[in-house]
Amino acid sequence: MHCMPVSARYRPDPLFAKLGPEFADPVAPARFPQHVLRWRNQRWAERVGLGELSASEWEAHFARFEPLPDNMSAPLAMRYHGHQFRTYNPDIGDGRGFLFAQLRDGDDRLLDLATKGSGQTPYSRFGDGRLTLKGGVREVLAAEMLEALGVYTSKPFSLFETGEALTRGDEPSPTRSSVLVRLGHSHIRFGSFQRLAFLERPDLIQVLVEHCCAAYYPQHLNLSGEARVAALFGEAVEANARLAGGWMAAGFVHGVLNTDNLNICGESFDYGPWRFVPVSDPVFTAAYFDETGLYAFGRQPEAVSWALAQLGGALSLVCPPALLETQLKRFAHGYQMGLRDGVFGRLNLVEGALDADMAFLSDLFGWLTETRAGWDQFFFDWYCGAASAERAAASPQAQLYADAAFTPIRAAMETRTGSNGAAFLRHPYFQRAAPVTMLIDEVEGLWAPIAERDDWSLFEAKLRDVALMRDAFGPS
Ligand code: AMP
Ligand code: MG
16 A cells, blocks of 8 residues: 655544444545646645655545555545425435545644545436536636635635546536545534434434534533434534624635435535625525525525434424424524624724623614625725724725715724724735735636636636735634
8 A cells, every 4th residue: 555654643533434334335436537736735734644646646646545654544435415495305315425535734623625526426327427627627716715704614725627528518518527535523413413314214313413523522522322312412402603794704605405415514525506695785696596495695594503403303303302402592603703703803993791782783784785886895994993983994895884874884884993903904904005805806807818828827816816815814
C-alpha cells in the first residue's frame, strides 16, 4: 500500500465503518481518464495532518481513492432516504459519492472525508455518478465564502478535473467532469434516521443514536434510553436552528433543504443550486426547479424546522413524542442565537440582552428589505458600527443611511459599538473600495473564461479575495 509521511496531527478514526452492513455499502471508485488538480485546501489539510502529502500522494488518495493509512479499507456509500420538496423518497442514498475516511481535528471533532462525483453506487438510479466541473467549482466557491462569513460549513478539501464529457440538462453539454472531496462534520442525515423508521427498525435507530452520541455528542453518553435519544435530538435541533440563522445573516440561499441535505451536527453542506442574495428579498429562490419557492431565502428557517420535525418523527419509534416535542421547542432560541452571532460577527458589534438585540435585528432586516440596500455593501459599510460612520458616509449607498428611516438602526448600532473598532478597520480588507461578494453574475463571470479557454485566473483571484475577507473577520 501507499506510504506517506506520518504526521502527528493525522488522527484516523474510522468509526462509521464499525456500524456494519446495515448502514452503508462498500463501493468501488470510478477510474477517470485524467486527474488535473484544481483546488487543494492546504489550510485544512494541515489542520488534519495531511498537509505534507506530496502532489502524487494527494492524487493517489483524492483522485484514485487509495485508502489513507489506518483508515477505511473501502469506500462506503451511505444509506439514507429523505423528503425531497416534502415528498418522501425511499430511493436515494449516496448515488454519486461515498464516505472515504474519518479523522479527528485539533478540536477532537470527528470529521469525514467524503466525495461527490466519484462514480456510480447502488443508489445511482438513472444517474452517472459524476459531478460536473462547474458543479465542483461552485461547491468550492460557496463553502469558502460561507466559511469566511463565519457560517458553520463543510470545507471543500480537494477538486480534480477528471477528463470526462458529461451530459446535463442544466448545463451546455457535453460538459467537463470533476471529483470533489469535502471535509465535513458528519454526513449522517435526518434521512439516515428516516430510512430506518421507514423500514420499521427501531433496533437500528437505537444503534445509530448510540453511534451519533459517541461520535458527536459524547457529553450525553451517560444518559440512557429515551433520555439519550431526546438529548441527541435536542442537539440536532439547536445546531440546525443556529445554522438557519447563520444562513440568514450571510444572505445565503442553500437551495435544496431536503432532509437528506441536513445532518445531525448542523453543519451546512452539499452545495448545488445555491445563491447569495444581492438585496434582502424573502422570496428570492435559488433553484430553478423550486417552482413554489419552498426553499426561498426567507423560508429557510421554516424549512429547517419542518425537516427537524421529520427527524423527530423518525426518532419517535424509540422515544415518547412528548420528550421530542420539548426538544423541538429549542428551535426558536437556537435560531435567534445563530442569527445574532452571524449578524453581530459580520458587523463586529457587542451583544446585549437577547430581546433587545432581536428587536434591532428585526428593524434591520425590515429596513434592508424595504430599501433594497446592497446586502454585502451594508455589512461592509458598517463593520464595527459607529466606528465606520465616515466610511459609510462615503459608500455608494450613503443616501440610504442619511434617510430618517435609518436613524433607529444607526442608533441601535451606536449603542452596540465596541471600543477598538479603529484597530479592526485597519485590516487591508476594509481599505478595499468594495466588499467581496459571490453573486450569481460573478460566479458565471469567473466560470466563462474557464469554459472558453481554460483560464482559471478569475477563480483563483476570487478565492484570494475570499481569503482576505476571512482573515479580516478572524477565525470562526
Ligand atoms: P443532491 O441533490 O445532490 O443532494 O442529490 C440527491 C440524490 O440524487 C442523492 O441520492 C444523490 O446521490 C443523487 N444524485 C444526484 N446526482 C446524481 C448523479 N449524477 N448520479 C447519481 N446519483 C445522483
Ligand atoms: Mg445531497
